[in-house]
Amino acid sequence: xxxxxxxxxxxxxxxxxxxxxxxxxxxxxxxxxxxxxxxxxxxxxxxxxxxxxxxxxxxxxxxxxxxxxxxxxxxxxxxxxxxxxxxxxxxxxxxxxxxxxxxxxxxxxxxx
Amino acid sequence: xxxxxxxxxxxxxxxxxxxxxxxxxxxxxxxxxxxxxxxxxxxxxxxxxxxxxxxxxxxxxxxxxxxxxxxxxxxxxxxxxxxxxxxxxxxxxxxxxxxxxxxxxxxxxxxx
Numbered sequence: 001x002x003x004x005x006x007x008x009x010x011x012x013x014x015x016x017x018x019x020x021x022x023x024x025x026x027x028x029x030x031x032x033x034x035x036x037x038x039x040x041x042x043x044x045x046x047x048x049x050x051x052x053x054x055x056x057x058x059x060x061x062x063x064x065x066x067x068x069x070x071x072x073x074x075x076x077x078x079x080x081x082x083x084x085x086x087x088x089x090x091x092x093x094x095x096x097x098x099x100x101x102x103x104x105x106x107x108x109x110x111x112x
Numbered sequence: 113x114x115x116x117x118x119x120x121x122x123x124x125x126x127x128x129x130x131x132x133x134x135x136x137x138x139x140x141x142x143x144x145x146x147x148x149x150x151x152x153x154x155x156x157x158x159x160x161x162x163x164x165x166x167x168x169x170x171x172x173x174x175x176x177x178x179x180x181x182x183x184x185x186x187x188x189x190x191x192x193x194x195x196x197x198x199x200x201x202x203x204x205x206x207x208x209x210x211x212x213x214x215x216x217x218x219x220x221x222x223x224x
Binding site for chain 2: 034044046049103104105
């Protein structure tokens, strides 16, 4: 069966520090991968999605970036965090052509 | 994606059936209706989806009206663990690898 992992589960970072969040998927090949953010009390916002290694599409311009170094690995990064980057970051996967997305447990980020 | 309208909140007694409505009057002929839920502090969880016919799985049933302009998600025997925000989403098949658009959903509260 397929599983999706995210780490860390929680993170507290100072403003201006770098960020690296990792997501890995097991049990499937060539998945579509997604990064979402959910700010406190708000809905989910799609940040990035990827249909393959090295292929990244950005939905919202900001100080975050994403990379996909391996088929089942998706990384969210920032060189300098802002207070507004605080939120709940969710990774998800789907199989091409199907619309069902499966979400990871999320990373809760607090920027102070 | 077609727009959906859901009540902001609903209560249901434990053990009773929870019926969550969704209006999608602008749905196109090839668009599917998807339901997800998000339990507090967790990632969204896929529940069920359908096109025209009613669907049932181990979690819930989905009833889609004949004109497809609305649907109802039914949790047959609600438990306290079903307390969550429920999202109704309309998407075309193979609508791309881009992300899901989550509205505000319905906050379902199961009362003991």
